[in-house]
Amino acid sequence: MMNATSIESSKPLESFDGSSLAAVMSTGQLLRAYLIEARFECLRMFRVLGFSIPFLVLPAALYLLFGVVLFGETVRNDPATGKFLFAAFAVFGVMGPGMFGFGATIATEREQGLLTLKRALPAPPGSYLLAKLLMTMLFAFIVMAMLIPAALLLGHLPLTFAQCVKVTAINILGSLPFCAIGLFIGTRVPGKAAIALVNLIYVPMMHVSGLFYPLPKFLRAISPIWPSYHLQQLVFSALAIPFYGRAATHAAVLVGVTMLFTAFSIRRLARVG
Amino acid sequence: MNNEFWAELSGVKKRFGKTVALDGLDLQVQAGELFSVLGPNGAGKSTAISLLLGLLRPDAGAARLFGLSPFRIEPRRQIGVMMQEVTLAPELLVREHIALVASYYPRPFSPAEAMELTNISSLASRPYGKLSAGQKRQVQFTMAVCGRPKLLFLDEPSVGLDIRAREMMWATLRQLVGNGSSIVLTTHYLEEAESLSNRVAVLNKGRMIASGTVNEIRALVVRKHITCSTALAPDQIAAWPDVESVTRDQQRLQISTSNSEAVVRRLLAADSNLQELEVRRAGLAEAFTELTQEAA
Numbered sequence: 001m002m003n004a005t006s007i008e009s010s011k012p013l014e015s016f017d018g019s020s021l022a023a024v025m026s027t028g029q030l031l032r033a034y035l036i037e038a039r040f041e042c043l044r045m046f047r048v049l050g051f052s053i054p055f056l057v058l059p060a061a062l063y064l065l066f067g068v069v070l071f072g073e074t075v076r077n078d079p080a081t082g083k084f085l086f087a088a089f090a091v092f093g094v095m096g097p098g099m100f101g102f103g104a105t106i107a108t109e110r111e112q113g114l115l116t117l118k119r120a121l122p123a124p125p126g127s128y129l130l131a132k133l134l135m136t137m138l139f140a141f142i143v144m145a146m147l148i149p150a151a152l153l154l155g156h157l158p159l160t161f162a163q164c165v166k167v168t169a170i171n172i173l174g175s176l177p178f179c180a181i182g183l184f185i186g187t188r189v190p191g192k193a194a195i196a197l198v199n200l201i202y203v204p205m206m207h208v209s210g211l212f213y214p215l216p217k218f219l220r221a222i223s224p225i226w227p228s229y230h231l232q233q234l235v236f237s238a239l240a241i242p243f244y245g246r247a248a249t250h251a252a253v254l255v256g257v258t259m260l261f262t263a264f265s266i267r268r269l270a271r272v273g
Numbered sequence: 274m275n276n277e278f279w280a281e282l283s284g285v286k287k288r289f290g291k292t293v294a295l296d297g298l299d300l301q302v303q304a305g306e307l308f309s310v311l312g313p314n315g316a317g318k319s320t321a322i323s324l325l326l327g328l329l330r331p332d333a334g335a336a337r338l339f340g341l342s343p344f345r346i347e348p349r350r351q352i353g354v355m356m357q358e359v360t361l362a363p364e365l366l367v368r369e370h371i372a373l374v375a376s377y378y379p380r381p382f383s384p385a386e387a388m389e390l391t392n393i394s395s396l397a398s399r400p401y402g403k404l405s406a407g408q409k410r411q412v413q414f415t416m417a418v419c420g421r422p423k424l425l426f427l428d429e430p431s432v433g434l435d436i437r438a439r440e441m442m443w444a445t446l447r448q449l450v451g452n453g454s455s456i457v458l459t460t461h462y463l464e465e466a467e468s469l470s471n472r473v474a475v476l477n478k479g480r481m482i483a484s485g486t487v488n489e490i491r492a493l494v495v496r497k498h499i500t501c502s503t504a505l506a507p508d509q510i511a512a513w514p515d516v517e518s519v520t521r522d523q524q525r526l527q528i529s530t531s532n533s534e535a536v537v538r539r540l541l542a543a544d545s546n547l548q549e550l551e552v553r554r555a556g557l558a559e560a561f562t563e564l565t566q567e568a569a
């Protein structure tokens with residue numbers, strides 16, 4: 001019953017100091033390991049149609065519904081309103097992959113023993129998280145790659161090439177704080193509870209941060225607690241429409257949120273897994 | 274710490290709250306051996322393996338993999354791992370799962386070679402989620418060997434496998450050990466441990482209660498079993514010294530005794546027509562039961 005493949009005889013280790021040739025990987029091999037991890041993470045999330053279709057298609061589809069079908073006329077007469085809608089769906093588009101792609105999947109995979117297996121295996125440091133991060137950033141890129149042509153061709157939005165590039169870059173980086181919040185939840189609660197908890201934050205954040213419509217005064221006062229508010233202000237600044245506060249402050253808040261939640265999560269992952 | 278050992282626990286203590294999981298455990302895995310860790314549920318087997326894999330830190334004592342801390346990646350690049358409870362991404366194909374794990378190692382088999390080695394080439398393009406439970410175990414086994422590891426940790430590897438798949442896995446394990454790799458096996462199938470192991474450790478309540486070759490462990494149980502066809506009455510034999518029990522199985526008698534030589538001499542003297550005489554030592558399963566009951 002034995003098969004043709006032979007197992008190369010493993011010579012006994014000459015030294016156990018870790019410098020033995022068998023244990024060393026070249027930079028190229030390491031880089032390849034990170035890329036393979038990211039490639040398969042993207043591939044599998046694309047194959048989960050219940051995840052990929054809503055998160056990739058919905059922002060552009062909703063933009064077309066509101067910005068073209070329902071309020072096309074208004075938007076054409078008032079490009080600022082058009083840009084407001086475009087910014088809203090751009091921010092909405094990067095929130096979901098970050099929070100659900102990170103939060104819910106990490107919680108589930110922790111529960112299923114995958115993280116424990118990865119810790120026991122010689123997976124390169126951080127490759128698991130980095131793969132999820134790159135997956136989210138790719139999703140953010142695709143969301144923008146669908147939203148921008150929709151806005152230019154069907155929404156007749158006057159966007160310059162530079163504005164398109166800027167908004168895309170801001171949104172790809174802007175997915176990071178949502179990843180960090182998702183990661184924080186995913187490392188603390190079990191799978192099904194994580195989905196519920198992410199929803200519990202995601203839905204209010206979408207509505208109460210002023211993403212889709214102007215808020216009453218009392219809600220506007222507390223809207224800066226949501227990262228989506230700061231990302232939207234940054235997108236407004238890139239689109240050259242009026243925005244609250246200073247761009248640097250909004251960027252600093254988003255960096256701070258990302259660092260804070262990531263630090264807590266990494267600490268938790270290192271201690272508990 | 275002795276650097277001859279590929280994996281080693283020395284004086285390891287580990288508690289979870291008030292429960293003592295390991296209570297001063299010493300354990301060594303040498304080059305080229307298949308080492309089985311046995312014990313009833315809660316004996317500390319999983320904790321011991323988790324310490325060797327760098328998944329837990331000992332409260333006292335030390336864990337070493339190839340002389341280094343198992344928390345370092347270098348020694349872990351020389352091990353393969355198959356865990357009991359793990360769910361892999363159902364959307365990825367079998368060959369993708371294997372390619373991913375192989376990428377963690379410096380000199381891995383190609384996914385095709387690894388799948389040929391474990392006889393699962395026909396599953397290569399199947400989504401993992403569509404496989405049967407046994408096929409999933411075979412894929413996880415392939416993931417454990419695909420990095421060409423020196424030391425393999427296998428937790429209940431043959432659960433859910435049919436007889437043919439289990440025999441294939443055993444053949445691959447013997448081939449790996451024959452080529453100088455070591456394997457640490459935790460299993461509830463004592464038949465599996467008996468068939469494959471060079472060395473066995475029996476744990477109970479966080480301590481090692483016996484270790485040695487399968488024969489050495491079996492020899493710890495002095496009781497032997499005598500079977501024969503005889504006209505003698507079971508009650509008569511049961512009254513002899515050193516006889517623990519006598520049962521009739523169809524035409525044959527089964528006698529358990531701690532002094533088989535004396536009982537056989539007396540049987541032959543009492544019944545000159547005695548036939549089909551057979552003396553058997555306790556199996557590993559029986560030895561295991563006795564050892565763990567004694568320690569309880």
